[in-house]
Structures are given as C-alpha cells and as structure tokens.
Amino acid sequence: MLYFFLNKPASKEVTAVTIAEVSRKYELSPDTLRYYERIGLIPPVPRTKGGFRDYNEESCGWIELMKCLRAAGVHIDALIEYVKLFHQGSETIEARKALLLEQRELLAARMEEMRQSLERLDHKIATYDQHFAEKERQLRQAQTDEIP
C-alpha cells in the first residue's frame, strides 16, 4: 500500500505553467498578463502553493479570446463587463449574448468604415499611377520627337 503515498497522482501536473511560458505563447508581456488579470479582463488565474500563477487551459482560453477581441478594437470595458457577467453564473447568459451582439455590431461598423478608407486609399494610389503613366507617355513622346 506504500506506493499509494509514494507515487504522485498521474492526473496532476508536477510543474506549474508559468507566466513566462504563457507570455511567450501569446506574445503578451508578463506585465500585460498581470495587468489583464488585475483589471478583470480575464478571471483570476489559479496559483501554486508559493503564490505563483499556474495557468490552466481555461486561463489560456480567456487570454486568447481577449487578445483576439482587443486586437480587433473591442473596447476593454465591454470585455471586463463580459467577464463580470460570466462570474455571476448562468443567470447572465442572455446579457452576455446581448453584450457580444452589441460589440459585434460595433466591430462590423468599424470594418465598414475601414473598407471605405481602403477604397479611398486605393483611389489615391491609382491617381498617382495615372500621374506616372502620363509622365511616361510624355517621355516616350519626347523620344519619338528626337528621331526625325
């Protein structure tokens, strides 16, 4: 019966998933990861006995989600609210969906605005191309004129 005490249970990790590893994995600085947790953009991360963060799959999922949505410009306050609702349990499922829908619409609107800006940039660039074409035409004309 002794091995029961000697062997560590296979289902438990021996080493913690450190903030440095997660930092590398998601290309977010340890400071940023701690900051996100502090402001509630991600739920509290489990700790080791020593008090070090030990990121599990769920923590990583939150980080990845938030990195993605933040990069898309979703407002940080809305995301913090989302996490808060999540913590309040299944009562808030509809509120959470509503929040996501609202942010989805804002995101779509921003994309449409960007589409228009892109169009405008393309038009401006085309104008420059036109300018070059005209210049080249004049050069060719000059060459032809030289040939007589």
Place this chain on the structure above:
Amino acid sequence: MLYFFLNKPASKEVTAVTIAEVSRKYELSPDTLRYYERIGLIPPVPRTKGGFRDYNEESCGWIELMKCLRAAGVHIDALIEYVKLFHQGSETIEARKALLLEQRELLAARMEEMRQSLERLDHKIATYDQHFAEKERQLRQAQTDEIP
C-alpha cells in the same frame, strides 16, 4: 468709375471660413483642428489679416482626408510624413505613393485580423443561440410531460 472702388471684388470672400464652421462641418473640435495643424497632420491654414484661420477648399480637403484615414487607424506619424513630402514638391511623388501603398497594406492586414475576430464573435454568439435552443427544447419537453 466710383463704383469700382465702392464694390468689393466679387471673386474674393467677404467673410472668412472660421474654425468654428469647419469644426461643425467635420465634427472635430477647434482644439483638435489646431492640434492637427500644429503637429503637421494638415498643412498650415491661411489666415485673415487679423491672424484668424480662414479655411479654404484645400484645407478642408486635407482635414477630410486625415479624418478618414485616422478613423481607419492609419498611424498619425505616417500621415505627418505624407504632408511633409507633399510640401517638398513633385520630387517626392514616388515616395508619397510608396507611403500610401505601405499604409494600404497595413490597413488591409488589420481588416483581415478584424474579419477573423468577427468570425470568432459570430461563432461565440451562435454557441449562445444553441444554448437557448437546448433550454427551450427542455422546457417544451417538460410541458409535454405535464400533459398526461
């Protein structure tokens, strides 16, 4: 011949286009308009004898362009550089086009990133919908059970 001196020339504006008007037109605060000019995001605006800004069509064109590109997230430094090149004359036309092309690519990349985030949001929202459907199915089932 006297009326020649009495009448103001029809080709010149009698009143200046003030910063307040332009502010209303583009929904940018007077402070922001002055700030944009100060940092070189738009070229210097012509002035009245008294030193007040008198926006002409060109000034307005710059403001509109910059408002559009800034809203799309084009970096302010790149736009300032663009204005600087513009002021250096036609020597810089190719450099200006290159700058616009570079910003265009960055913009397109950001849009692609946002497209992926939107997809992700839609997927998450769909998951909530699925949850509601499941809940409703259970409710209906319960009702059916009650009937016997």
Place this chain on the structure above:
DNA sequence: ATAACATCTGGAGTGGGCTCCATGTCAAGA
C-alpha cells in the same frame, strides 16, 4: 546553504492623442 534567477505586489511612469486653460488679440453690434 547559498547564489542566481523567476515571480509576486502595489504603485509610479510613459506615450499617444487629444483637451483644457490662462492670457491676450480681433471683430461686430449697440
């Protein structure tokens, strides 16, 4: 046990992009 290093916390500092303010000048109506 000790050195070297990673992580912890709370709080201060930074940079971008405005926004506000004090003080002074200009302009238009009574």
Place this chain on the structure above:
DNA sequence: TCTTGACATGGAGCCCACTCCAGATGTTAT
C-alpha cells in the same frame, strides 16, 4: 467707443492601455 464673444498661442492636464520599478518572496542548481 465700449462691450461681448470668437479666436490665437503655449503649455499644462487628462485618459487609456500598458510598462517599469522597488522591494519582498519563491525556486532551482551547485
């Protein structure tokens, strides 16, 4: 002319989203 209000400038202040730091504690290799 005098008052009232818009505009000018330079510089300070503000908000956001980090980023850095000091000092303390935990971990690992020798």
